[in-house]
Amino acid sequence: MSDTSKYDFFMDEIVSLEKMIQNFVAENQEIEFEKIALAEKAKTLEKENEILILKIKELEKKLNKAEEVSTSSAKTQLNFSERENLKDQIDDLIARIDYHIRS
Numbered sequence: 001m002s003d004t005s006k007y008d009f010f011m012d013e014i015v016s017l018e019k020m021i022q023n024f025v026a027e028n029q030e031i032e033f034e035k036i037a038l039a040e041k042a043k044t045l046e047k048e049n050e051i052l053i054l055k056i057k058e059l060e061k062k063l064n065k066a067e068e069v070s071t072s073s074a075k076t077q078l079n080f081s082e083r084e085n086l087k088d089q090i091d092d093l094i095a096r097i098d099y100h101i102r103s
Contacts, residue, residue: 045100052100056093059086 063086 049097049100052093052097056090059090
């Protein structure tokens with residue numbers, strides 16, 4: 001009888017190990033899917049970040065041109081509201097970039 005009880009004990013242990021391995025594999029697959037999803041999200045955010053950086057550079061160029069024009073010619077100065085509008089747009093884009101970098 002001790003042989004059958006040892007056999008039963010080992011079979012129970014094997015079944016328990018199989019369940020543990022199945023759980024481990026399932027958890028590993030879930031983590032892999034999450035990893036893939038996060039990598040895709042990171043790529044998307046990097047692309048969006050590049051677009052926002054380009055927009056900021058474009059707005060800075062416009063602002064620099066406006067400042068150059070305003071210093072070179074008193075007649076073609078940007079009025080205060082246009083200058084504030086450009087500053088607000090740049091601040092908004094910087095805030096978006098900061099948000100995406102911190103995400």
